[in-house]
Amino acid sequence: MTQVVKIILFIIFCQVTAQAQEVTIYGNIYGKNPIPKYIYRLYEGSKLDQQQIVNKRFSFKLKKEITKDISGSETFIVSDSIYKDFNALNIAFSNGDINPNRDLISVIIDRKNINCSIDNDTKIIYVKNSILNEKMQKIVAINREFGDPLLQTDNSRQEEWDRNKLAQYLIILNNYPQSLVSYEMLLSMIANPSFYYVNSGHVYKNREQILNTVLRIDTATIGSKKATLLYNAYDNMVLTYSDKKNALFPLITLTSQNNKVKSLKEVSGNSNYLVIDFWHTACGPCRQQHPEFSRISKAYADQSQLKFISISMDSKMQDWRLYLQNHNFNFINYWLDSKQYPAFQVEAGIVSYPRYILVDMRTNRIVNGNIKIEHLTTLLENILKENS
Structure with missing residues (x-):
């Protein structure tokens, strides 16, 4: 970890002495870029509190309290997009629409009333009369500019x-x-x-x-x-x-490149096993590993037991289509409608990409739900031996 990140964390964990009290956060947003319509507060790991930005101003009243020797923090995102829940926000993050290092805005709660200003161009928050927040934001700015040297x-x-x-x-x-x-x-x-x-x-x-x-x-x-x-x-x-071994694979429908909606069974045809690559167009590691997935699929092209497909998790179908127009694949591509994503995420455990999954279509159960690309060939060889 860099010294920059260490300093940020040290500052965040500084202890603050204050009386127990409810907190109000209010402020304004400014900058050369157009002012967003909404500000979202992220809390309890996976919850959202949305406020509309009116005349460049916003406010939040929190049930959270500050007690002696304990400091808390709050995290915000400003956007023109409407995110009805955290799953929708997570999809935006997965697609690269939201960059945590660039877009997350954090403030340390060190007083009853937090009066702040957000620079919409840099996503830096300035808290009036708060030395603790001032120090943290300076370090955040440096961290965003230089990133991690490694x-x-x-x-x-x-x-x-x-x-x-x-x-x-x-x-x-x-x-x-x-x-x-x-x-x-x-x-x-x-x-x-x-x-x-x-x-x-x-x-x-x-x-x-x-x-x-x-x-x-x-x-x-x-x-x-x-x-x-x-x-x-x-x-x-x-x-x-978890790798979801032996768990039932969710009943999803997929959209093909020619706009036909198909069930997973229709996609697999007579093949016993479906090898699935989950990805999205903004995922760098996904794109980097596509040639290897393509190579493996070619190597097993004569194995009727196996079928290789790729499923895009892009929230917008047009992003997926545009990408495919400019790239050649020798395996079949489908798109998963984002409306199916929340339930699918929980059942299949697919929340990061790329993700490779092997499904036994005879039982509709997951053989392995978290395969590393470098281990895929070994797994497939073992499967073929077991079924020979």
């Missing part, structure tokens, strides 16, 4: 960076078990790892360490209601990011 110099080390970043987060969270920010950050990271640029696969792989951190959070300080939310979020994370 990623800039060697993209192949992305996985190592993800792993190290998660480890550093857990160390810091373990050091501040009585901070509301620890609770809020842990809850959000478990529910939506990508908002902290943490790979969901690493979150699941390190679930025991995360559970230890969850159990360290001071229940007496945060209260039983918040503790229950945190425990439930952890249970949902384990369920969502």
Whole structure:
């Protein structure tokens, strides 16, 4: 983890002394870019509170309180788009419409009334008479400008960076078990790892360490209601990011390139197994791995038991179509209507991309729901041997 990120976290976890009180956040938005219509508050890991921006101004009244030696934080997004729930927001994030490093706006709650201004061009928030927020926003600005040096110099080390970043987060969270920010950050990271640029696969792989951190959070300080939310979020994370072996695959319908809507059974035809690549056009790793998926599908072209397809999770069909017009694939492409996404996300556990899944179409059950591209050939060879 870079020194910049460490400094940000150090500042966020600074302890603030204040009397218990409800909080009002109000302010204005300015900038050269057109002022967005809405501002969204993200809270409890996966909830949204929407306010309309009127005359460049907004306000939120929170039930949240500040107690002695504990500081909390709030996170916002401004947008012209209407997101009716967090799933809709998650789709926008997956499609690249929202960039967490660029668009998330955070403020530390250190007083009863937060008077702030948001620069719509830089997405930096300025809080009047708050040294703590002033320091944090300066560091956020630097972090947004320069990003992470490791990623800039060697993209192949992305996985190592993800792993190290998660480890550093857990160390810091373990050091501040009585901070509301620890609770809020842990809850959000478990529910939506990508908002902290943490790979969901690493979150699941390190679930025991995360559970230890969850159990360290001071229940007496945060209260039983918040503790229950945190425990439930952890249970949902384990369920969502597991490999889903032997789980029933959701009954979805897919749209083909010639606008025909088909069931999964119609798509698979007489093949016993369906190898599915879930992706979207704004996903860099998805595009990078397409040639390898294409190579593997060609290698098994004579195996009637196997059928390879690609399913786009783009919220807009036209984005998917435009991309396919400019790229050649030797495997079949379909589009999943985003209306099916919320239920599908929970049942199949597909919340990060690319995701490769093997489905036994004879039973409609998942053989493996989280396959690494480098392990796909070995898995398929074993399947073919078992069925020879």
